[in-house]
Amino acid sequence: MQKSTGCRARLGEIKTPHGNLPTPVFMPVGSQGTVKAITPEQLREIGIRLILANTYHLYLRPGVEIIRNAGGLHRFMSWDKAILTDSGGFQIFSLARLREINEEGVRFRSHIDGSEHFITPEMAIRLQEDIGADIIMALDICPSIQESDNKIREATARTHRWAERCLKVHSRSDQALFGIIQGGFSPQLRRESVRQMVAMDFPGYAIGGLSLGEPKEITFQIIDITSELLPEEKPRYLMGVGAPDDILKAVEMGIDMFDSVLPTRVARNGGLFTDKGRINIRNSTWKDLFSPIDPECSCYACRNFSAAYLHHLFRAEELLGYTLATIHNLTFMHRFMERLRNSIAQGNFLAFKQDFLVRYRPTDEKIRLAQKQKWLERWENTEQEN
């Protein structure tokens, strides 16, 4: 572990049975056992060493029995590098329908076919042991941001009791089980959550329940106080955050791990990351630019294709467009994290951060919230269709 001077940014390494991972690290998301639109070979070529998969999705489809019988998720999806699975908590509370929580567990209906399911903390661990990821997560409760203080206090306390039950049944010593800090937007509850979770001595800690649509000021206030209280020697994972400007701020607060669907999801809408911010390749500006989107980018897309060609693929709704944009964005994130780690190693993280932010035009806060809203609504509509 190497720390920066003047801020809490730090370098580290996470050892897994499928390779060691330098941190800070960004994880692409492969919810259903595939990072959307690209092959595992393309992921490897980019240099990705760790991806996230969703227990909730895999449990519903194809079912964990299939994955176990296939020899685990690594073999099923032909990925020999590291995998982290979340516990399903977040998806149960954001995608599934008709949730009913009691002390034992949570009852919900599938967003796919409306079928009813009941998951306990013990089951969440069993499912993740069968899936066989290198890092797995305790089952947590993610209350919506509109809940009352009292409800959030209860949910947080229950998350702690569930974490203990997860620890108790977890038996695979080749998997690291991380605990998740909850506590809503209350500094006091967050401190209490850290105290209780740290007492259970997990090998790593995630910060959950953030980036749900709340103002960014609050997000970072909570990250700040939570990260500060977590033990130095263990990895800190900020769930669901992945915009480059947000990663810089969180790394400065001592965060080591990130995941987000952002680079892959916006790729499929034609949004491409550059050092100057996100551009949209569908825009007619790009229709006759015969050089790559980013001449300094070394990805397969930028080495071989012009902006004009990518523009054409998106206008013509060709699947290759989604593939190339995904490769580009994941390469951008991978290179970005490399540069970020180098700056920490060289003791100039704050200068790197400032340089980057001067050039990078982040997505406007209003647009960001509108997109988030649209996303949440889309899911609600999906649910109603089933």
Add this chain to the structure above:
Amino acid sequence: MQKSTGCRARLGEIKTPHGNLPTPVFMPVGSQGTVKAITPEQLREIGIRLILANTYHLYLRPGVEIIRNAGGLHRFMSWDKAILTDSGGFQIFSLARLREINEEGVRFRSHIDGSEHFITPEMAIRLQEDIGADIIMALDICPSIQESDNKIREATARTHRWAERCLKVHSRSDQALFGIIQGGFSPQLRRESVRQMVAMDFPGYAIGGLSLGEPKEITFQIIDITSELLPEEKPRYLMGVGAPDDILKAVEMGIDMFDSVLPTRVARNGGLFTDKGRINIRNSTWKDLFSPIDPECSCYACRNFSAAYLHHLFRAEELLGYTLATIHNLTFMHRFMERLRNSIAQGNFLAFKQDFLVRYRPTDEKIRLAQKQKWLERWENTEQEN
């Protein structure tokens, strides 16, 4: 050119500025400047050396000026092997709306935005010279199969006059311009078409106006008499035919070149080619088969993934499913053509054909016609939406 004994199957080679092509050859289709769902790198890995692109599609989107300014289609799509473009004739008569043909050319509306266009034989060549394929096609008229004998006679005669105009303006000596034989289902008209086209001395000849929904008996009767009359020393290209069993029959009649969307289109619907026929990976039979679809197949999909994983990808509507299925089917076609050429080289084509057909269950004629009908209707509906 090597001929078989006992039948007209033959080996040959087509020389192009982007590599020489052993025949019989099958061309994957990349209508819009991309073979759907895979990268040019994946195409190369399969061993593909020649693809077909559609002048009609590229003319409408992104427009031929963009492709010319990009340095031609090879550079635009980052494909350094050979390309053939069709003239747009078939698409104008199958996809476009409100066609009006006169001696000068054909007026039509785009199936994309309803915009009006007028294409002459001279323009069809100019467009193809700008696109820059290695092999280009004369503009032909493809009457529907319900037309009267008189209409077909007129259309065929006009196709001959248009072919002469194409020859006259074609100026790029690095491109081979092929003529297209028409004549509907009349042996007499086909013979006349061959006579007239051969007199113009094209470097290669295509057989057009077949496989439009007519009974297969008629298709092959026309292929048989047409192929027999074409000059020995020039390549013979049967347009739009690509099912393995049909290729075998046509090769036996002396055909050298084939193109079809079949292997890529059915791949995206979960249809996978095997030596035993086409299977559908969506079928629940495959949900827990943890070996590859075809253990003898050497493609990226079969080397790395089980049938169960492909089944999951298709059920979960993951784009990777389309990519893997496309790689598998194009590898199957590529290997099939290799085996077919080897059998001709070894003088046992007829045994190869018989062996293959004994094992291969072709798609049922009734299903085939129903699918064709559905496809035609879908296009009609698409047109009405615009």
